[in-house]
Amino acid sequence: MFAISDHITYVGAQDDDIDLFEGQYPLTQGISYNSYIVKGDKIAVVDSVDIRRCQDWLSSLRVVLADRKPDYIIVQHMEPDHSASLEAFMDIYPDTTVVISAIGAKMLGEFFPSFRYHDRVMKVSEGSTLDLGGTVLTFYAAPMVHWPEVIVTHESRDGVLFSADAFGSFAMTSSPGATSEAWAVEARRYYTNIVGRYGVSVQKVLGKIKGLDINIIAPLHGPVLSGNLAYPLGLYDKWSRYEPEEDGVLVAYASIYGHTATAARYLASTLESLGCENVVLLDLCRHDVSYAVSEAFRLSRMALCAATVDATVFAPMAVFLDHIAHRNLRGRTVGLVENGSWAPVAARKMADKLVTMTDMKVVEPAVTLHSAMTDADTATLRTLAAALLAE
């Protein structure tokens, strides 16, 4: 619990013993489920928390509300990490009005089949306002950021944007450097993997909030953002337009016995020796694919190096390609390195996937290793490195 402005208190919960978020994203710093209390003459609670931390949240509410009762609970997003504790909340505060989008209201009945408070539901849509007395909340639809029912909320008195999952991070609220690169690392992995597919929708929301007076961005995960907001806003603009943040090369590899890995390392050091200052070497077999997706969004170029397995590309690379294609990543320059001991086809399979994506430019030559790396291969890898940087 802490004040984020004169009239708004953070009442979210920290989850430091969760291993996977949404059943697939490994967490190294835990995560928070953020919730806020806005005090005007009336009181609104903004979002609930994951059921894992329901009791923590209810305790915080009790302390901050003291002898008052909440008038409204704003449900910006029905996904369970933000709404699973809603029914327990209503059982304690049954007179509260649930403020939610029309699609959210439908989902509410689906998630809580025996919900007893449908008569307390107030539906809001684009531009709806809620006057709390002393401050006004305005709601904006944010469909597909990250579900169809999402709304974001602007608070007028202190200039707070409750941004739902946007500007969230795989981190707890206390994690340092809220508007610094330290924040960006896990905020990028969060955005690119969870919302990355919906760049067009994010652009629409960025357009809507452009003219608003915003001093604080209060997302549903990770730190509350204040200070240099141009930094996170600029990153969101880039990510949602699929523009790289920096010129550089992600060298991602999937190797069974290590020969393709050797080629990838050689390629990475050659790129560095040619003056590229931003080379990230990433073993797809040993790192969760979400880290590779994040780096693929950050950097302008990729070198994809993979062994052939059963007449196709080795699975960790196929998975990575599926992930970036699914997230609509586009406009990258790509070099290909394959390996095979009798009939290498990994490069063709990777190229086949890349042509289904938008504006992916594959540079020549594709490098084919036959088992171990030879002197001839090192020469071709140097040619590929130069071509990759030349584009």
Ligand SMILES: Cc1cc2nc3c(=O)[nH]c(=O)nc-3n(C[C@H](O)[C@H](O)[C@H](O)COP(=O)(O)O)c2cc1C
């Ligand atoms: C299960 C399995 C299936 C394979 N299938 C093929 C194949 O279809 N075509 C081929 O040329 N090599 C195939 N290979 C051989 C590897 O692609 C080859 O040895 C390659 O050099 C491995 O590179 P690495 O040292 O980076 O793991 C297969 C290997 C394994 C383990």
Ligand SMILES: [Fe+2]
């Ligand atoms: Fe979500």
Ligand SMILES: [Fe+2]
């Ligand atoms: Fe979320």
